[in-house]
Amino acid sequence: MRYRASHRWDLSPREAVELQRELAAQVIRTDDFGTVRRVAGVDVGFEDGGRVTRAAAAVLSYPQLQPLEQAVARRPTEFPYIPGLLSFREIPAVLDALNQLKQTPDLLLCDGQGLAHPRRLGIASHLGVITHLPSIGVGKTRLTGRHGTVPQQKGGWTPLTDGDQIIGAVLRTREGVKPLYISLGHRIGLESAIDFVMGCVTRYKLPETTRQAHRLASGPPV
DNA sequence: GCGACAG
DNA sequence: ATCTTGTCGC
16 A cells, blocks of 8 residues: 655654644544455564564454455664654554555554544554544553443443543453553544454454554564 | 653 | 563463
């Protein structure tokens, strides 16, 4: 797939925050997509003590979840990890991986938050706006927001809020394990985001898309 | 000033 | 994320 190129990544943390405020205004928070036949999981891992960033994209058919295509990309790590600015550290490599795909995914599932971010532009939203693709944020832990107890049964969830705003959902993807933090990334509503995540879950806590991407990004050298 | 803090 | 050993439970 090919995305709208030309983006500056050599930004200072301050400039990055400024850019987030601009891009956050471009996020579409409602369903805006056709039939989803291909879902892609995106994840990032590090090598050489963090000096190299390895990004992976795994495309699966939907709803069958059969592997269709995958890509891995490496590039020097240039931006430090700063809570709230994760996308500036990981997206450059992710775009390299996505550009290697022959087929464009209909939906992206990213590790981390989407709307559930201090400035409403977590990595899932940032990546969605840049690629123009519908996206969902799937986080294993919380960045911001509050929530009550999460139902124990698989599929149960409780809203993640920030003041009077609902910024995401804390979803039980599997019984007996810690829930996932789901939030809309771009061109999709929260309800649909939750449905697609559950649609990608089989017998594990993490959706298949994420599991495949994680295996490629952090597994033995590819 | 004191905590919180995706991956 | 990554560095790391054993250990609890299905």
